[in-house]
Amino acid sequence: MAKKAVAAFGAKGSGKNFVKCIRMVKSSRSGAYSFQEEMVPIEGEKDFFSKK
Numbered sequence: 001m002a003k004k005a006v007a008a009f010g011a012k013g014s015g016k017n018f019v020k021c022i023r024m025v026k027s028s029r030s031g032a033y034s035f036q037e038e039m040v041p042i043e044g045e046k047d048f049f050s051k052k
C-alpha cells in the first residue's frame with residue numbers, strides 16, 4: 001500500500017510544490033516490511049511510486 005500526503009514545509013508558498021510520499025518496501029533479506037518516506041515534487045510522484 002502507498003499513500004500520499006500534502007505537506008507544507010519551507011518558505012511560505014513553496015511547500016505547495018512538494019508532496020510527502022510513503023511506500024511500503026519488503027526487505028529481501030528478512031522479508032519484513034518497512035516504510036520509505038520522501039518529499040518529492042508534485043511532478044515526480046509517479047516516478048517515486050514506479051521505483052522498486
